[in-house]
Amino acid sequence: MTDPTPTRASSAKHLRRWRQNLADERAEAAVYRDLASRRTGEERAILLALARAEGRHEAHWLDLLGDDVGRPLRGDFRTRTLGWLARRFGSVFVLALAQRAESRSTYSTDRDATAAMAADERIHEEVVRGLATRGRNRMSGSFRAAVFGANDGLVSNLALILGIGASGASHSTVLLTGMAGLLAGALSMAAGEYVSVRSQRELLEASSSxxxxxxxxxxxxxxxxxxxxxxxxxxxxxxxxxxxxxxxxxxxxxxxxxxxxxxxxxxxxxxxxxxEGAGRDAAVDAHESVGTGAQAALSSFCFFATGALIPVLPYLFGLEGLAAVAVASLLVGGALLITGATVGVLSGGPPVRRALRQLAIGYGAAAVTYVLGLVFGANLG
Known part of the structure; x- marks a missing residue:
């Protein structure tokens, strides 16, 4: 590492960066302590160890700053938001965000940070990934059913409503079609998820020691x-x-x-x-990851129905024609962005890219059925 003492020309720039790094380390340590306060046992010990490691990084920047620590700064917006979530929720969602935060560390290219600090940040990402994976495994069965259910409800019912509406059907026909699609789709999704999860669990049981x-x-x-x-x-x-x-x-x-x-x-x-006790433990973990048929069915039914209700709302409130189509499309688009971003965060992927991908797929399916509805409506007319 080069001499960290700044020259007169660059001292102000260095001091600002060191002070910001100090603030970020303090904020990250606070996040881990807040997460630890909501946990017990091994997970609590791991999170407190991460907080202590961030404390060592804090000490490094304090040493560099010496008497120039100045007025305490606030951590960056992402870290402060993460801290706010950690104090109130402390869930796998927060751990997933913390994992992404660790992956964005710039210490590997910061000549004023030590090699040990850069290595710490890379290891921290893996530690947080491991903690987040535990939560993902516990919720993956129900979460998968919820996400698939909500997206299917949003996209399939929007496509159904737009296709029927574009054909020239009356307002009452479109509304009835939307409600029928909601109920039929929710029941179908619930039944399919129940059978799928039950079958998977039975296969696991047959393969377990x-x-x-x-x-x-x-x-x-x-x-x-x-x-x-x-x-x-x-x-x-x-x-x-x-x-x-x-x-x-x-x-x-x-x-x-x-x-x-x-x-x-x-x-x-x-x-x-x-x-093989280890084999049985793995089987238990696999069963937890899959979830139960009842949980998957209930999640799928509720979330499909919720998603399918959104494009129906404009028609329930009396809107017709292009106004109803526009409002339904905007509502569904917003919901698709939220579900896509949520999946992106929990999976450790880029939330914006996942959200836009979800939106493109949903709007693409709806656009196809709308055009088909126009074609069939014109031919029938």
Missing amino acids: TLHADGAVLDLDVDANELALVYRARGMEADDAAAHAREVLRRAGEGSYSGDGDGDGDGGGSGAGAG
């Missing part, structure tokens, strides 16, 4: 060692499977095998059981 095999370990023929076949069937090479099976049987003979899948009576957790 069970406890039944653990009770047989103590009675296995040591010479035949058929336990090795279990591990070979799960993808181990023959030699590795045989060695792993011998270890399980050795522990069973010593009385240290408890049948709980960890193969280690002292809690060491070698994953030695036939049922």
Whole structure:
């Protein structure tokens, strides 16, 4: 790193940048402390450790500034917004935003920041990604159904209403069509999601290890060692499977095998059981990620109905013709931008790009059906 002491000509520029970096580090540390205050256990400890790391970065800028710290500045707008959300929500949504904030660190190109600070920021992004992933996994089943339901409701009912309206149908016909599309689509989405999630969970259950095999370990023929076949069937090479099976049987003979899948009576957790505790844990995580059929069905029904109601609102309030089309399109466009941006934030992607993509897809589908409605209406006329 070059000498951080600024020259007379550049001192003012350096001081401004150092003061802003100091303010940003203080704001980021506050975000992690606020998030930690809403959590317990391991997640709380991790977030507090991140706050302490930001404190080390703060100390670096304080050392550079010396007596020129000056009046405390405010963190940048994004960090302050993140802090406001953390104090009030502390959800996976905030963690996803924090992940994006860490990814925007400029320390790798800032000659006044140390290499250790730049490395910290890259590691922090991965730590926050891991914390956010836990939340994403817990909500992914219901969230997927909610997002798909809302978008399908918005796009399909807008397209249906615009197509029927463009054909020259009466106001009452368009309104009835919209309400029928809402109800039919919501029920169809709910039923489809229920069947889909139930089927996925049943497939997971069929593929997951069970406890039944653990009770047989103590009675296995040591010479035949058929336990090795279990591990070979799960993808181990023959030699590795045989060695792993011998270890399980050795522990069973010593009385240290408890049948709980960890193969280690002292809690060491070698994953030695036939049922494989780690495999069962993975199955539990997979089930949490998929969610339940009832949750997915309810989320899908509610969000499809909510989305499908939006393009119907202008007709419910008596608007007709192009005025109703324009208002319905604007309302749906705003909703598509919100859902697209939300998905972008939670997935760690660029929210603006996701929002615009969602808008383009929705408007594209609606435009096609509107043009078809005009064509059919003209031919019928």
